[in-house]
Amino acid sequence: xxxVEQNSxxxxxxxxxxxxxxxxxxxxxxxxxxxxxxxxxxxPELIMSIYSNGDKEDGRFTAQLNKASQYxxxxxxxxxxxxxATYLCAHWGETSGSRLTFGEGTQLTVNP
Amino acid sequence: DTGVSQNxxxxxxxxxxxxxxxxxxxxxxxxxxxxxxxxGQGPEFLTYFQNEAQLEKSRLxxxxxxxxxxxxxxxxxxxxxxxxxDSAMYLCASxxxxxxxxxxxxxxxxxxx
Numbered sequence: 001x002x003x004v005e006q007n008s009x010x011x012x013x014x015x016x017x018x019x020x021x022x023x024x025x026x027x028x029x030x031x032x033x034x035x036x037x038x039x040x041x042x043x044p045e046l047i048m049s050i051y052s053n054g055d056k057e058d059g060r061f062t063a064q065l066n067k068a069s070q071y072x073x074x075x076x077x078x079x080x081x082x083x084x085a086t087y088l089c090a091h092w093g094e095t096s097g098s099r100l101t102f103g104e105g106t107q108l109t110v111n112p
Numbered sequence: 113d114t115g116v117s118q119n120x121x122x123x124x125x126x127x128x129x130x131x132x133x134x135x136x137x138x139x140x141x142x143x144x145x146x147x148x149x150x151x152g153q154g155p156e157f158l159t160y161f162q163n164e165a166q167l168e169k170s171r172l173x174x175x176x177x178x179x180x181x182x183x184x185x186x187x188x189x190x191x192x193x194x195x196x197x198d199s200a201m202y203l204c205a206s207x208x209x210x211x212x213x214x215x216x217x218x219x220x221x222x223x224x225x
Binding site: 004032034036042043044045046049088090092097098099100101102103104105 | 143145147152153154155156157160162167168170201203205212213214215216217218219
């Protein structure tokens with residue numbers, strides 16, 4: 001089992017729709033969770049971090065964390081073509097030292 | 113610009129040559145990380161420094177790879193006797209103390225011919 005699994009893409013949504021990106025992780029000791037956005041040919045950009053169960057909202061982005069289910073998600077409301085990118089889920093936990101462990105990413109395309 | 117910087121941005125080399133990359137972290141960040149990313153994969157951890165001390169290395173990091181952070185500021189990553197399998201994007205990230213939000217530099221894309 002991979003440490004971090006993301007829903008397989010690519011994911012395609014129309015402009016203005018809600019894009020839902022999902023991630024599960026295997027390390028029950030995981031404490032911190034991050035979503036990065038990566039445009040093609042560029043480096044990952046941190047867009048959300050979440051540390052406790054529940055929802056965290058930042059503009060059009062909402063991260064949801066359920067530690068009991070070992071599940072974290074990212075919702076993008078009012079999706080824009082500029083949101084088209086690969087979204088990487090990452091976690092940090094006591095068993096992983098100080099490293100972030102990343103999923104393979106989900107490629108999102110927002111169609112005008 | 114106060115973000116993480118990396119040089120060079122691109123490096124093309126022949127198999128067997130040595131290459132060295134540099135990373136300058138965000139100035140107040142004491143933690144510095146190196147990751148490697150290949151196409152279609154997420155970044156893979158290589159090594160981590162807190163100040164000048166190298167505290168962790170991936171088991172996947174071969175002996176051909178070495179990293180330094182001599183004064184606790186910039187870091188260098190050297191790959192000796194490069195192989196075609198070393199072709200990847202090499203990413204540097206930094207963070208502040210116990211806060212684990214890591215911020216990435218633009219990366220160095222290595223192509224080994």
